[in-house]
Amino acid sequence: MNKVKKLISWNAFPALLLFVIFLGINGIMTGGLSVSFFRSFISTNAGAICVAIGVTATILVAGTDISLGSIVSLVNVVIVTAFEKGFSVPQAATLGLLSALLCGMFNGFIVGVMRINPLLATFATSTAFAGIALWILPYPGGYIDFSFGDWYLGNMFGFIPTPVILIGILVILWILVMKLPMGLHIYALGKDVKKAYASGINVAALRFFVHTFAGLAAGIAGICISANICAGSPTVGSTMSMNSIAAAVIGGVSLNGGIGGIWGGIFGASFLSILISIVVSANLSSVVQSFIQGLILLIGVTVSIAAADKELKTKIKRAIGGKR
């Protein structure tokens, strides 16, 4: 009984519930949920989930990162170009991942060490990263060996799909971080910078870390997406930054920092992904789709924020109590 209560009051619960419900709806619409549906769902959306994990980490310390989408594009472009220049697929992927890490560290440097507002800072770096991607590969094109796609769509350790492993790496890494003293420090910093500083917490280092982690997450997302499409596009990640923030909010992560966790980001992103696939499969004309997606996003975010609003809750309680 207690466990049920705990589950329901969990920040990420509404997103999980929504995900399950819409998964069911999708199942009804497409005639049953099959293993192959899950496989294709996870391989298409692993990138979005990874970016949501990354952005959640930055939001937890009361920051944000809107450059992750550009980093994803950059990783894609780097992998394609490196492969075409004669590097092997693993080498190209490593190069992509490294460039993402570098981008993340750069973000961390300007936000943490230079103390620039994370929104503005990552907007500026986002312009720069997107510029580099466009500079390297001005037009969509290029290809990657299909062995990359086969690896991605296949299994690891016999039965676990590769995208799940890739997401799993991020999750395990984050769980380990949470077990370090740093885990508590991250939540403390998210609540109040000044208090965190007065408590002897290294604010700059923590901010540097979360942005680096976010960069890593974007790097893995870039690998996922590149492997899934096996082609290059300098703008492939452009819509991901904002969707990932929306995902985190739907997942119960407070934009004021200090509340929520990466599971919120994961479920929020999964919910948004399933929603998009429902809209696509609903046979709506393509020109209506983006409007409807936007509307659903709007409703999802406002409802999840209203649901977490304590003031509103007490107001409702008071209104009910007053009538008695």
Add this chain to the structure above:
Amino acid sequence: MGLTFQKISKKYGAVVAIKHAEMKIDNGEVRAILGGNGSGKSTLAKVLGGLISKDTGEIIFDGNVIDFKSPKDAKKNHVIMTSQELSLFGNLTVEENICICDIPVKGVFADKKKIKEKSLEILKVMRLENIASKKVEELAPNQQYMVELAKALVQDPKILIIDEITSALYREDVEIVDDIIKNLKKKGCIVLFISHRMAELYAMCDSVTIMKNGETLGTYAMQEKTESELLLLMVGMKVDTTRERKNHQTESRKDIFIKAPHIKIPSYGTEESLEIGRGEIIGVAGLQGHGQTDLIDALYGVFGEIKLEMDENEISIHNSRQAVTRGFAFISGDRERDGTFQERNLAENVAAVKELVKHEKITDTRAILDSFNVKYDNPGQLITALSGGNQQKVVVGRWLSTKPKLLLANDPTKGIDVKARSDLHKEFAKLAGEGSAVIMISSDDDELVNVTSMVECSRVIVMYEGHISAILEGASITRENISAAAMPIEEKTNVDVAERGGLDE
């Protein structure tokens, strides 16, 4: 050996915060630092705690020069600073908060068992074991204060700095704190106490250093000086203290003009009623968080509609705007949150109500500022350029220039110095003298006793758990009666409860 400050100075831009501060404290000594606003006492404490850097001077502790680069650095050397505004994280549990500065580890990971043990050990001393796994935001203010102290103690302080206790402690808590500090003394720990509460300082401290305008004026044994002597040193001039007040008028005829039969106290789900007379000052007392704030917030329409009878008309107030148009005014002690517009200048701060809400033209901002004794250069300067007390005077000027009929004040003199405090009291009394009414909450019982003695017609109501537990009038307004009524369970028999009739539900 002890701790020595030598010629410490600190400037913020052109503003001098401390100037050649000097002080020597022995091991095992509990030292109070006393001073008005802007006297530099908090700055000095923050320099020692590593929160801010000093410009010149040296701090010597046990023969070594110390100069901390960060709070972390200070903590490593067991110099611990605790202050209410800079301590606890509401989203973490009590045990996490207590250990956050030095989280015990097993290998590289945080050791949850050890965190629990370590914090329980200290919470046991405070008789608060049961709150260990609660989130801090769920605690009562006095419990938060104890947790804050626990967080400092767990770091094994050699120098402990306690900055500004603002929440009132229960009587049992005071004893516990007293015990803890005695224990620290035995270990040779130096305790620096920064507070405005004289009673606490006399109870706990050995000696006192007076600061004024960033300078240390002198150090005295606590018993050596009386309260008014200390105040005289601090302010540099004579101030009306409680000892020199007039006697309360015993019997007075009230001219009731506002009746509030249903005042909701949401924190406790209770309801109270109040009748307010012209020219009356009503003091509201009680331990912190017993519904005093709710009482005046409700009157101001903060919790939604409230029905009142004003000058024999039924009126209802839904929000602050309607309250303002009805001639209510609201002054809060939490200046930064509820009072000042820190990015705006004095003129804009003064005009906020009269011009923008009441749509009356202000012709001369200077005249208003002058009439409230604000020290300023010109009305175009930012309000943050003034000292705390002067900022509050600007806020008071904003409201009193609208000639309110009812002034609601929530601890309006919190954290401002004695001189500014007595200036404000005079303004309130003047307002009441002009036929308006004042309802004023204070966490300082002496202040209420003092203010209510300044007018002919006054009362002190004491609140406990969302109810008015006593109404004191005339000669029965004394500090003893107020504090007795604030904790009615133990000493109800001693309370001189005057005219309680008709107010029970």
Add this chain to the structure above:
Amino acid sequence: MKILKKINNPYLPAIIGTIALLILGQFLSAGFLSMNNISSILMTTSILTLASIGQAAVIISGDSGLDMSVGAIMSMTALFGPMINVGSGVLSFILMIPATLLMGAIVGAINGLGVQVLKVVPLVMTLIMSNVVNGFSIMVTKGQPSVMVGKELQGISKTLVGPFRILPTVVIVVLILLEVFFLRKSRYGRKLFLAGNNRNAANLCGINSKKVIVLAYIFGGAMAGFAGLMLVGYAGTAQMNMASSYTMLSIAAVVIGGTKLTGGKGTFIGGALGSLVLVLITNILQALNMAAGLRSLIQGIILIVILMMNSRAPKLRQ
């Protein structure tokens, strides 16, 4: 000394930036300071200025106020504005102005209500609205806009008033009028500063902060709507998402102009100066015939440098 003090104001970085960029521009490409180029720089600057005025009002409204839907609103009104056709070209043009203002205001109203009533963080609320608005534009135009921009609308960028074209002249007048009579003198403008600076205190003073802030979003949306119409008049043709870059440009312009993102403080004129700096940067990079990617990289780097000079948070240890 007094002069130094006067110069040391929030506009300083923008003014220095402008002068430096003008010199650099002339140095790098000979025709840079020609009347023709300056006049075209002023055209683009005035469009960005209109957007930045709206953005500034929203930023001043505080509570981390930000309007990320500026680009989407501009794109929308650029598509729909010119569609108004009541026969007479002049009358159509006159109708377009209130129509685009209204379209923008409606989106702004939804933004404001979302932020103030539903308490969605401004960044998220306006980002999502920008998605909705873009989706709406695609839905209505079926993804294939065919916009005929009338003579009168195009005229705003062609007709000359003295040495200047008509739009910059109008914008400068509007800018000064809004700055002085709307932002500084009007009761509303003063309430906006107070509500943006300290909402709690403003409420206790009897100011209806919610209303004041929602109105700021409406104003911001309306200005963006108008800016979109001017943009399409200048460009001569409309495309989907043609103004998407204006969101971040308008924020950057306001920040470069010395307005802090914390709210309660700021000017419209600063935003105009910031716009000029940004347009100059783009213009120089274009004049150098740089690849689009490299241009965006350099823009990003310049922005980072400006932020480092202009918007660093104070040190935690003082």
